Amino acid sequence: MFKYETHLHTFPVSKCAKTNVFDSIDFYKSLGYDGIFITNHFLDGNINIDSSVPYEEKINFYFSDYEKGAEYGRSIGFKVFCGVELSYKGTDFLVYGLDKSWYLENPQIMGMKKSEELAFLMDSGALVIQAHPYREARYIDHIRLFPRSVHGVEVTNSSCDEFVNTMAKHYAASYGLLEFAGSDNHCGREREGSLSGMCSDIPIEDEKDFVRRVKNGEMNTFFDKR
Numbered sequence: 001m002f003k004y005e006t007h008l009h010t011f012p013v014s015k016c017a018k019t020n021v022f023d024s025i026d027f028y029k030s031l032g033y034d035g036i037f038i039t040n041h042f043l044d045g046n047i048n049i050d051s052s053v054p055y056e057e058k059i060n061f062y063f064s065d066y067e068k069g070a071e072y073g074r075s076i077g078f079k080v081f082c083g084v085e086l087s088y089k090g091t092d093f094l095v096y097g098l099d100k101s102w103y104l105e106n107p108q109i110m111g112m113k114k115s116e117e118l119a120f121l122m123d124s125g126a127l128v129i130q131a132h133p134y135r136e137a138r139y140i141d142h143i144r145l146f147p148r149s150v151h152g153v154e155v156t157n158s159s160c161d162e163f164v165n166t167m168a169k170h171y172a173a174s175y176g177l178l179e180f181a182g183s184d185n186h187c188g189r190e191r192e193g194s195l196s197g198m199c200s201d202i203p204i205e206d207e208k209d210f211v212r213r214v215k216n217g218e219m220n221t222f223f224d225k226r
Helices: 021-030 057-062 062-075 100-107 109-110 114-123 162-175 207-215
Strands: 001-006 033-038 081-087 091-097 127-129 153-156 178-182 194-200 220-225
Touching: 001 081, 001 091, 001 178, 021 033, 021 062, 021 127, 057 062, 057 100, 057 194, 062 081, 081 114, 081 207, 091 114, 091 207, 109 114, 114 127, 127 178, 153 162, 153 220, 162 178, 178 207, 178 220
Parallel strands: 001 033, 033 081, 127 153, 153 178
Antiparallel strands: 001 194, 081 091, 091 127, 178 194, 194 220
């Protein structure tokens, strides 16, 4: 069984993260995972850079944790993949399959309505997942659902309680959306004993392989709770 963390934040790119990419990689490798996806908060979310900085500089900073992590992962035989977490007033979306060059070439996404942006990402080959759709928090004014703008739903998020995940599962089933899982890990080793993600019997090769296999139903969710 090959296990992958699909929802992970690292510092300093995500302002709310507590652990750097190197410690995160060492943590997941010690647990026997085959790889991780780094999904830091994008330019529309809790990114740790001033909003006045030019777009290209923001993108270079955004991908810096992934690039350092990928290099470190290669040196120790651990797979590090790229992902993105988009935000809209507390509603979040995980995006897989598009690389740094794509984001550099498409600055117009920052001016799009979120539904238009998601459709554009999907048309560009991305896998789009609505993360923890029923999460409630002080910074979330109300729950928003985008069933026509995503491929799937994070039905298991080990940072959420059972009710939130159960409602997400109902949402996915009602709209025929893919079921997805991730930890939403912001604090590395402190989350040991409550982790979730995607797994398969065959290792994934790269982000595009992951996108294809999730869309084809070739990967399963898991929840490691101890």
